[in-house]
Amino acid sequence: MRIRLFPLLSLLTTAGLAQQQTPRPDSVRTNVLNEVVVTATRTEKLLSQIPVPVTQISSNEIKNRGMVRLNEILAEQTGLTIVTDHGKGIQMQGFSPEYTMIMIDGEPVIGRTSGTLELSRIATTNIDKIEIVKGPSSSLYGSEAMAGVINIITQKQKNGFSSSLSARYGTNNNTDLSVESGFRKNKFDIGGFVNRNSSSGYALRPETGTKTVSPFEAYTLNLRSGYQLTPKSDVRVSVRYLDSEQDDRYFTNGRFASGKGNEKNLSIAPSYRVRFNDKLNSSARLYYSSYKTKSLYNYEDDHSLFDQTFFNQTFTRGELQTDYAVFSGLKVTAGAGAVHETVEATRYEDLQSFNSGYGYVQADWQPLPRLSIITGGRFDAHSEYKSQFSPKLAASYKLTDRFMVLASAGKGYKAPDFRQLYLNFTNAAVGYSVFGYIGVADRLKELQHAGLIERVLIDPSTLQSLDAESSTSFNAGFRYAPLPGLGITFNAFRNNIKNLISTQPIALKTNGLFVYSYFNLNSVVTQGAEAEVTYSFAKNFEVALGVQYLDAFDQAEKDKIKAGEVYTKDENNRTRLVKMSEYGGLYNRSKWMANARISYNDIEKGITASLRSIYRGKYGISDIDGNGILNADSEYVKGYNVLNASVSKSFYKNRLRLQLTAENLLNYKDIASVTNLPGRLLYGGISFNFNK
């Protein structure tokens, strides 16, 4: 179980031997330390001074790699991996997708299914950059920001008129079309885009007559506008709308059923900002977002109804924030807000709604020129579960101009979600039931009256109120630029997570299956380290290497193994004890992940090319011996490597660009266990800019 850092060390040593280079303006990351980040502190702050782990992805990087959806970009980042559970979500520092908040311009994207926000919903059109903050950020953003935050910052409109067209087509009829347009004159700006993304889906097992990913067609519309009211104040509004439809087909009980699923997401975000003076500015923001899905499936043979569902969610928030520079070196940020949320769905009783209010404060203090300290906290009060306080303390110190160490500690939390509170679901085909914490007592009584309960295992009247999941986390690392063109970052993390909510049987039904409800059950730990090295050389080349080591485990499971309470079967299926060295920790976590990249970027000739390799080490997927923990070799998915490449050439002063992109060049497939790899994907793209 001992963690080896030697590979990381040797990697750093090798990188340190590299030769000196002069910086160049065209390099993707050369000037990274002079860039401004907003997500880490909710104020503009130089990346070089931020005491928490931050990664930025520029629009150039996204375009040079020919990427059109958010999942494609995030899949190539160090320490992140795409995991599939009711959609493609992100795993960060060993946390499942529901613990990372995804935002567009600081406003949360809503609409999760089983905790996963489908990342391919988000088009990359109009992105200026993506900021990724790792480590708990609940002190600023509240629930969900337990692993970290991914904030998509959209482009600011340039002066004059600009417009662009872009198209990408490839394998599986995957088509992405975007039209972007904008205008700015004096105090006024307006802009927007329309994007259409469609695919005929794919089938990893065509013989089943169903597809792994269904054919779909999605439209994204965006409109944004701003006006400078006075030299010191401005108003802005941004509207984003997604409408997606997919053709699903299922095989159930020997029959085919098919129909359409529809998804709509509307977001409206008006804001008002005043700069009173150099020291004081304030902003007021409103945000409304609705997420709706519906589906209707009929049997193909007699057209009778198979399943019909709907899910409607709304999120409305008002927020005020003030930044005040008390004196040179101390900046205080404070804000408060109120949220109203509703949900109505096939699997819930009635329309459910809840309210919450919050306040946060943060001090950004530079007591010494080389020392930066950020401290703050946020208090969230909620109508349905216990209030939460999330403090955070972070500090950075520049040992030299090129070497900065940073460390932070903080608390994160995630509120019980709708299904954990309100779910009312009985699987018609199999026969088990799952009820949310609110209403489980009533549902159980109904089943008892109907004579469907054989035995109650846990009396609902003895239930403790459901608490939010929470974590206490530590991050420590450094940013080191030993030479111009060479950058090294390192971060070690540990997250102690408690009160994880999961299902547990509460009663046995007469059909031999269970009734489940939600409980605060497990405490887990995720710890590890990541390192990234970027080096620019020979005028136009850049290489990068990233590695993450992760150890994620459940302490209670370790204790049980130690106590000799966990058994498995030997090769003859006879019972034997599980050894501690066989314990594999949490499912779906790779001990090792790595990525490597080489890119070429010649601005004069308008040529870019890059080759990226993304490795995901083996990870646990099943419990074949049925002892409840990950221990046997057969319970893992083999590690795999995906090779992506892209090449582009620009013409007519960068107005026209032609591009070829390949994902999974080596055509790696694991049909049984990895459903998000359809094999090799090839795309051709073209884009055209009209800038005036």
Next chain:
Amino acid sequence: MRTLKIPVLTFFAASMLFLTACSDDNENEPVVVPDLKISEVKDLDGSAESKKDSAFFNLSLNKEVTSSEKWDIKFKGTTISVSGTAQLLQLSNGQLFETYTTAPASGFDATDIKGSGSWYNYTATTEPQHAIIPVPGKIIVLKTADGKYAKIEMISYYKGNPSTSAEAFKDLTTRPAAKTYTFRFVYQADGTTNLK
């Protein structure tokens, strides 16, 4: 560069300390030499129509019997019944089937042992799909109709006691026949609870 070395090294040392603070192994399994004979029954066939999908077994005779003869344990699909009383126990504290030495004084009843999570797990849609796999560490302690104690470990629900992680087992078309039981047991003929 030179001034940097010490802080950098200190930092690495600190990081490594931070990371290496974790567990040790305990891999000691007790060795007990059993006094009583452990009998293993291979491929008791409960799948035949003629037997109405049931198989009956007499532990003291260590042989399959018919429903009209004196039987101790009956297998019908995934349901296990006894002619006397029984209980399903989860081994703990590092005990194994061999080292489980004394039958409990109470807790026996005549109800059937059935349902996923009892003596077996039903895998449903996780690999290997739709399989019946005995739960590791579960044993059945039996008190026969004439008051004799026995312990039983279910080993397999499939013909030939196949490895459940084998490809041929995962594939439903090549999976060996079900309702074919392999188990081992210890029968104490002297009427005491000693099962060593």
